[in-house]
Amino acid sequence: MKTRVVRVTDWTRPVPAVYREVRAATPEAPEGKPPLLFVPGFGHGAWVFAEHWLEHAASRAFPAHAVSLRGHGGSGPAPEATLRAYAHDVVQVAASLPRQAVLVGHGAGALVVAHALARYPARAGVLVAPVFGGWGTLGAALRRNPVGTLPAVFGGALRLNYRQLFSRELPDAAARDYASRLGRASSRAQWQLLRHRAPERAVGDPPLLVLGSPDDRVVPPAALTRTAGRYGAAPLLFPGMGHDMMLDARWREPIDAILDWLDKDLVR
Template sequence: MSGSSRSPPELELVTESPADEPGSRPLLFVHGAYVGAWCWSEHFLPAFADRGYTAHAVSLRGHGDSGGSLYTAGIDDFVADIRRTVERVDRSPVLVGHSMGGVVVQRYLQRYDAPAAALLASIPPQGMTGLTFEFALRDPTTWLQFGVLQTVGPGLTSPRVLRRALFSPDLPDDRVERYGRLVQQESPRALGELSGPVVTGRVPNDVPTLVLGAGDDAIVPSWATDATARAFGTDATYVPGVAHAVMLDTGWERVVATLVDWLDGIGATAG
């Protein structure tokens, strides 16, 4: 039974539009766990608007300023949120999902059409089991900190530990601290579903798909990114020197440049 209510929740949609008439297909950015649309507003939305794209970012239910219950929301509810948002914008957008948002986009693509999709530091179709085990062994202190975040909220989140998990060593301390104040708890139901296979069966190989890995990702290692790429019948592209939070970390400009090159290559500028 779905965790969604009878009346779908209101969803926060943040949009940056180009100064001139848009000449490119719109983009819809889907965030990962513990954050909201704000993570795209910092750099990505204005950067893509400057390049002629209408760039949208949605906060999934229970995240950011969206309505709905965080604690009963599951992955299928997040898929429904993407679907409602796609129907809300003017033209069918290219979907860009990060981390948990990447695997939500993967499940969306099994059910609905999309002109193209980019999966950034995405959880692989098989879910988090192997990733969590590897992460816990490699850095148990940071792994336990995520448990603190989930249990009591962001108030006791250590910026130092947050940096180890999500950011590069050279990201300024004030930015790490500011982002730490903006993170939130995640849906227990969604986290439970992520612990096992999330996307089973075939994914559409006819949808142009970019699978992009962060070269210094402490959460999603290269073997997991490669697994996602294999599922989509493509090769992974890696941006070196970037940590898991690719939209906020130092080097975010190189991630944008990689996305723009890919969008040009698939003809997204033609809309």
């Protein structure tokens, strides 16, 4: 019989409870497809998926949900949150859904999803423009946006320029508006992201898709390829798009690719 090592910290230092904001879109004609749980990255709330992707997924018969990690969006405050607490939020929301869910993480939310996959037997996982951290990622961020990145090294807020997040196809007014709505992660979680502890192996080895853009000004192409290689795959690329693919001008392309992949590989 195979046994699993008990994580001592889970019962000696349980994650504090907090209110979690969850937004959802329900298909008009359910077809039994697995629910999707979207997880935004640092500074982003569930609203970034509610803008386009939730309703679009529901229009293709996928029940769609998005959670704001603690301290983000409409969820409860958590100034000392850790990556473990963020992963706990994802697992708790996923476990509350009526069927085994597909976890979809964006940016640093993709790293949170990777950690959650080690604790929750997901139907599948999707990593969108994944930020898995490490000093190499920090170096790239410092070169592109030193003023906004350097404070995060010393516990301050990470401030991303709107042109780091979006392509030039998205009008400036919309890009500035989206960027103005971003918040921040806890300084502890930011520091853990920089130190980069590799996630444990996913429970049940679910199928996993990695996608991003070679023109992403947050995730260098080499980092995207490296993350995909960790899961034995090549990334699905969308040239010309920015980091926040779910809000960019061509937002339909990546979500349709995700849903097409799920329809082909998961839906029977």
